[in-house]
Amino acid sequence: MTLAIETEQLTKRFGSVTAINDLSLSVPSGTVYGYLGPNGAGKSTTIDILLDLVRPSEGTARVFGYDTQASPIAAREHIGVLLDGFKPYPAVTGREHVELAATARGVSTDPATVLARVGLEDAADQLAGEYSKGMTKRLGLAMALVGGPDLLILDEPSTGLDPHGIVMMREIIRTEVDRGATVFFSSHLLDQVEAVADRVAIINDGSLLVEDSVESLKSGLEDETTVKIRIEDPASEQLRELQTNTDSLETVNSVRIDGRTLIARCRSQAATATVVSAVEESQATIDTYEVEQPSLEDIFKTHTDGDE
Template identity: 55%
Template sequence: MTDTDLIIETEQLTKRFGPVTAVSDLDIEVPAGSVYGFLGPNGAGKSTTIDMLVDLVHPTSGAARLFGLDTRSSPVEIRRRTGVLLEGFTPYPTLSGREHVSLAASTKDAAVDPATVLERVDLHEAMDRRAGGYSRGMTRRLGLAMALVGEPDLLVLDEPTAGLDPHGVVVLRRIIREENERGATVFFSSHVLSQVEAVCDRAGILSDGRLVAEDDVQELRETVGGETVLRARIRTDGPMSAVRDRVDDVDGVQEVHLEDGELVAVCESEAVIARVLSAIDQSGATVPSFETDGRSLERVFESYTDEV
């Protein structure tokens, strides 16, 4: 693979805060046109890495390049071509959603219809409300809308599903696929394996600031193995049996039944969970809460970190 094939490349990227090493000798390669999942438990160094990629934090040593450009010497050109949603994004409380998108457009000198962008993230009905009154999920979707401004060549999303309800997760996944089909490269961090399995073609696992594994998602899925059980509380105006039948048609669902007012689906892998939630959403029902019971990402981390 040549440098021109890579959108993100790091070489021994390291960040220390006093005696604490947050990221150590990180070497990652993100191919152009890929959807790359950056996996790791909370505190693994994912946000610090992203902060270095977008030049909010300078590395202690090593280097990072986006589009073949050094992040330290070419930050303006890199930001022009990159859409970013940081984990700690906080809106201006007195500005509306529409005004936030207009502000993002002005910083990139991009012509955009704020209403169109906000409709993509399902915020069109709240676009003229002050963002200080938005819920956490609405705030995340507003940040995503701002990242989409200008049709960036690269989307960098830090824990984009944090605070999103199941419908919001479905919307996010749809947008990631649409942006990738448009030609954008997507790099996003998560501590939830199913989020990465659903949309990514490649992933890296970070533990204690070190990259302990990097592979295509199919290989990681085979490593995880085992079935996963989804228990979802359903809210619907129609019969629950109709939702059950819709889920039963999802590829990868081995069994589905109703139990104490919950829908219980036995899935062949965590990746199927995303398809089940999407099917429930398409049926017109909502999911106020859900939980899964299966091999978690922490087990995958253990299988790698025990060896390093």
């Protein structure tokens, strides 16, 4: 398996503060890799090391096999990057920014085509200083796409984008992966990561807490598959009896009543069917019911204790 990014025992200290602690990551080529953690967890420091903007105190980082300290130029040749703090030159147009990016990468490109991909075709000759926050983010993404890099590093790419822009971002990410690129995607918008990521790493206090596919992480959660059953015109005593009977099921961890809705937290998705059957057998009339699967946010909270 080819690795787009590999870090081994990566550590970075700023004085007495350890920003990254013994961090080992493996990012397979051709995947979307979500990199998550609370504020101050070490995400930006990791990206800075990959770009050789910061040197590690210990350990190594490699991009497609190139050590980012020993061969930083060779590593950067594979990377297109959109940093969270990207700011364009205010007196330069969008078209000129893309041309500058092409010159820096030593490639030829059609600025109009690149800007059209990010929805800036009508603002190509507008000064970047007149761009909105969302347009600025789109421009940064356009510059990152120049030359078709093997690795896209996107730091909080959805910040400042409207819903249409977020959909555009997702589509571009999937298109880039389809052509063979790797996307390393750092974000606090967990639903956005879940929508596109193949694998996820969660870090906190500079240390790796978990790294796996989203589906594997979900399947590893207990007490997170919930069924909500809304009862049609129940009597209060009927609800109490339903709660007692459901709570006695071995496959159920907890049950509560909210209005006329019974909410059961189950040990597995299959267990929710047992709860629905028990309610039906009680002669209660089910109005509606829904099953909630664990989300990436649940996983994040489980591993970070809800830190922000």
